Every structure is written in C-alpha cells, then in structure tokens.
Amino acid sequence: MKYSTEVIENIKIVGCATQRLDLYDRKDFEAECILNEGQTILAIDLSQVLNIDSSILGSLLHIGKNLSKINAELIVFALQPAVIGVFKLTRLEYLIKVRKNRQQILSEFRAPGPQ
Amino acid sequence: MEQELASLRREKELLQQRLYDSVSQNLRLLSILELSRPNQEVISAEESQALLCRQIQEAIGAHRLVLIIAGETQWRLLRIAKESAKISVTEALPETPDLAAIKAASYISGDDKSVLGLIAIAREFMMGDSGDGRATVFPLVGNPEARALGYFVLFSHDKALSSEELRLLEACQKQVAQMLHVQHLYELSNIDSLTGLFTRRYTEAKLRYEMRRSTRRHEDLAVLLLDIDFFKNINDTYGHLLGDKTLKAVGALLASLVRDIDVAGRIGGEEFLLVLPGTENAGAQLVAERIRSRLERMTIGEQGANINITVSIGAAIFDSNRDQEIGDLLDRADKALYGAKANGRNRVVFAS
Numbered sequence: 001m002k003y004s005t006e007v008i009e010n011i012k013i014v015g016c017a018t019q020r021l022d023l024y025d026r027k028d029f030e031a032e033c034i035l036n037e038g039q040t041i042l043a044i045d046l047s048q049v050l051n052i053d054s055s056i057l058g059s060l061l062h063i064g065k066n067l068s069k070i071n072a073e074l075i076v077f078a079l080q081p082a083v084i085g086v087f088k089l090t091r092l093e094y095l096i097k098v099r100k101n102r103q104q105i106l107s108e109f110r111a112p113g114p115q
Numbered sequence: 116m117e118q119e120l121a122s123l124r125r126e127k128e129l130l131q132q133r134l135y136d137s138v139s140q141n142l143r144l145l146s147i148l149e150l151s152r153p154n155q156e157v158i159s160a161e162e163s164q165a166l167l168c169r170q171i172q173e174a175i176g177a178h179r180l181v182l183i184i185a186g187e188t189q190w191r192l193l194r195i196a197k198e199s200a201k202i203s204v205t206e207a208l209p210e211t212p213d214l215a216a217i218k219a220a221s222y223i224s225g226d227d228k229s230v231l232g233l234i235a236i237a238r239e240f241m242m243g244d245s246g247d248g249r250a251t252v253f254p255l256v257g258n259p260e261a262r263a264l265g266y267f268v269l270f271s272h273d274k275a276l277s278s279e280e281l282r283l284l285e286a287c288q289k290q291v292a293q294m295l296h297v298q299h300l301y302e303l304s305n306i307d308s309l310t311g312l313f314t315r316r317y318t319e320a321k322l323r324y325e326m327r328r329s330t331r332r333h334e335d336l337a338v339l340l341l342d343i344d345f346f347k348n349i350n351d352t353y354g355h356l357l358g359d360k361t362l363k364a365v366g367a368l369l370a371s372l373v374r375d376i377d378v379a380g381r382i383g384g385e386e387f388l389l390v391l392p393g394t395e396n397a398g399a400q401l402v403a404e405r406i407r408s409r410l411e412r413m414t415i416g417e418q419g420a421n422i423n424i425t426v427s428i429g430a431a432i433f434d435s436n437r438d439q440e441i442g443d444l445l446d447r448a449d450k451a452l453y454g455a456k457a458n459g460r461n462r463v464v465f466a467s
Binding site: 024053057089090091 | 134135137138139141142143145146149331332
C-alpha cells in the first residue's frame with residue numbers, strides 16, 4: 001500500500017511509502033487526507049518522498065485552507081532536502097507548518113487528555 | 116480595544132489571503148516549469164499529451180482548452196474540461212474542407228481566415244459543452260521557420276483573459292511546442308522502417324514503463340511474443356523480396372489490430388512483441404487468437420508466387436511478484452512461444 005494511516009487521539013498521521021508524488025497520485029492522496037470527527041490535526045509523513053510536483057503541492061495548499069475553516073490544521077513532517085527546497089521556493093512554508101519528526105508533532109499538537 | 120482587535124483580525128485575514136494567492140501563483144509557475152522537464156519515464160505520445168493537458172489545466176485555471184495536434188499523417192484533438200478533470204482524445208480528425216485549408220497553410224495566426232475554420236472544428240468537439248463564448252487560437256511553433264505542430268484553442272465564457280493569464284498561456288505555448296517537437300523526433304527515431312512498427316529499444320522501454328505502471332495502479336498487463344513459422348524457408352525459397360513483403364504485411368496487420376494504447380514492436384528478424392496494457396487473460400487470448408487466425412487466412416503474393424503463412428504466439432500475463440525485471444516476463448513468454456513451436460506451430464500458448 002502506498003499510504004498508511006494511524007490515528008493518535010486527535011491526530012491523523014498519513015504516511016507516504018513512495019519516492020515520488022505527482023499528478024497520478026493526486027486523487028488517492030487527497031482521499032487519504034480526509035479527517036474524521038474528533039480529529040483536528042492532519043500530519044503527513046513525507047520522509048520517503050524525494051520528489052513532489054506542483055499538483056500535489058496545490059493539493060496541500062487546498063487541504064490546508066479547507067482544514068483551517070473547520071479549525072483543524074495541516075502539518076507536514078520529516079521533509080527531504082529537495083522537498084524543503086520546493087517549500088521554500090514556492091513559499092509554501094509560510095502557509096503550511098513543517099515539523100522535523102513525529103515526536104515533535106505528538107508533543108506539540110496532541111490535545112490535552114482528561115486529567 | 117474591541118474595534119482595534121477586529122480591525123487587526125481583518126488585516127491578518129487579508130494578508131493571509133494575499134499570501135495564499137501569491138503561493139498559488141508560484142505553484143502555477145512551477146507547473147509550467149514542470150512541462151519542460153523531461154519525463155523520467157518513457158511514455159507514449161498520447162500519454163504525455165494527456166499529462167501535459169492536465170498540467171496546462173492546472174496552470175491556466177478554469178477555462179476550457181482544446182489542443183489540436185498536427186501529426187505527420189493525421190491530426191488529433193484533445194479536449195480538456197476543467198470541472199470533470201476529464202480529457203477526451205479524438206481519433207484522427209475527419210478530413211473536412213476546413214481542416215484541409217488549415218493543413219495547407221503551414222502556420223495560421225490571428226488575422227487569417229482559416230482561424231475561424233480551426234475554431235469551428237474545436238467548437239464542434241465541445242459537443243454543446245460550453246463551446247460558446249470567446250475563442251482564441253494560439254499556434255504552437257517549435258522554431259520560427261517550422262510549420263505549426265499544433266494549436267491551442269481557448270474558450271473563455273464571459274470575460275476576456277487577464278494579462279496574467281495571457282502571460283501564463285504564452286509560457287505554456289512555448290513549452291508545449293518544444294515538447295511536441297521533441298516528441299515528434301523521438302517517435303521518428305523509434306520506428307522500424309521496414310514494418311512501421313516500433314523498434315526493439317522503444318518496445319522494451321515501453322514495456323518496462325507499463326510494468327511499473329501496472330504495479331503501481333494494480334492494472335493488468337499482457338505481452339504476446341509472436342514468431343512467423345518457417346520464415347527462413349520463405350527467404351530461401353522465394354527470396355528476400357517476398358520475405359520483406361511478408362514482414363511488412365504482418366506489421367501492417369498487427370498495427371491494424373492493436374488499440375491506441377498498445378505497443379506493437381518488431382524485436383528481431385521475424386519476431387514481434389505486443390504490449391497490451393489493461394489486458395487480462397481472456398482479453399489476451401482473444402487478441403492472440405484473432406491475430407493468429409487473420410494471419411492464417413492472409414495470402415501474400417509477389418510475381419506469381421503466392422504464399423500463406425502462420426505464426427506461433429507465446430503469451431504471458433504480467434505478475435508483479437514473479438516478474439521483477441522485463442527479462443523475467445519475456446522469458447516466460449519466450450518459453451510459451453517455444454511450447455507453441457514444439458506443439459506443431461500455428462497456435463497460441465500461454466505461459467504458466
């Protein structure tokens with residue numbers, strides 16, 4: 001399977017087991033990025049992705065905007081240098097939160113549980 | 116205080132929106148750059164054109180676009196509908212007087228009468244799908260001297276194109292023209308001159324690509340390996356002229372029997388390889404049997420000598436678990452072909 005999903009409380013983590021994400025993947029990719037009730041954080045693991053094209057970046061932009069309307073948030077993490085380059089070049093880094101790793105996401109965005 | 120907060124919030128939203136628009140614009144520019152990046156995988160002209168159209172659609176936005184491709188022998192048309200993300204590709208455009216006039220001119224532009232003809236052709240293919248509105252024609256020319264390799268016909272419903280959209284389109288126009296040009300040369304260099312089929316190199320590259328695609332999309336894929344029975348006898352008995360004629364006839368028949376998405380190549384002296392994407396066992400059986408029986412009934416003649424030929428076919432269905440490399444799949448097809456030969460020829464045998 002190309003994508004894996006894991007839910008930890010309010011966080012949905014989508015893993016992409018592919019080196020390249022492009023136009024052909026767009027539909028499947030977007031389908032993976034739908035949040036269920038109670039989930040407020042969509043975290044996408046890009047650790048294996050070496051190459052990402054403009055259509056997937058467009059998807060991310062779109063998803064991020066839609067999530068913000070329902071008080072949810074999109075975060076990408078574990079980006080490869082080339083992908084970081086594209087995020088900087090297109091300035092997507094100002095609109096989508098980028099984190100280093102999964103641990104950082106869990107400690108920063110996990111909703112406080114019942115005390 | 117409250118008011119100040121509200122106005123700050125509004126300002127923040129406004130800035131956010133501006134940032135969003137500017138990033139969107141960057142992504143559009145990026146998608147245009149991607150047009151010229153050579154594709155990492157060898158793909159057929161049709162596929163890369165479909166891919167290209169999607170990219171243009173991404174880059175230009177909500178307008179409707181028709182791409183007319185001026186092929187060497189036939190002209191084709193691609194229609195891109197933004198909303199459905201669907202691309203329709205026509206078979207060859209019918210030879211109307213309109214098209215004849217456009218073909219006669221090596222290049223048509225804005226103040227040419229045939230531009231209207233071109234728009235009429237494009238409009239007809241919109242099939243009532245908002246083919247009204249303003250139409251603009253953009254010729255796609257590889258270099259200043261050459262004939263147009265194709266045309267964009269752009270329909271915009273209610274408003275004229277903004278200057279930014281025009282700039283984007285102009286950028287696309289150059290990239291697409293260049294790409295069509297390269298593609299044209301590429302295809303020319305991959306055609307076997309005797310049979311008109313693809314060369315071994317191209318066919319194998321295409322098979323490699325289809326294997327990757329099949330694995331990726333979980334789609335079926337079949338190959339047929341075909342060999343003319345006792346071909347050496349034909350050459351020895353009737354001479355090479357008739358031998359060549361036989362190869363040509365087989366090539367023409369194969370080309371006429373395969374679909375647009377299939378690849379038929381001549382990979383050896385009298386050996387042919389057919390790559391059939393999206394084809395499972397029953398489909399491959401049907402195609403192979405059709406080829407076998409059509410060839411069996413065909414008569415090839417040369418100065419009084421009329422001969423009949425038969426072919427043996429080895430078929431294999433791609434299995435991503437077993438066929439890691441192209442050689443694995445071809446090996447299985449080859450064994451099946453050997454089985455067909457050993458069992459009396461003129462038959463189709465499937466690889467186990």
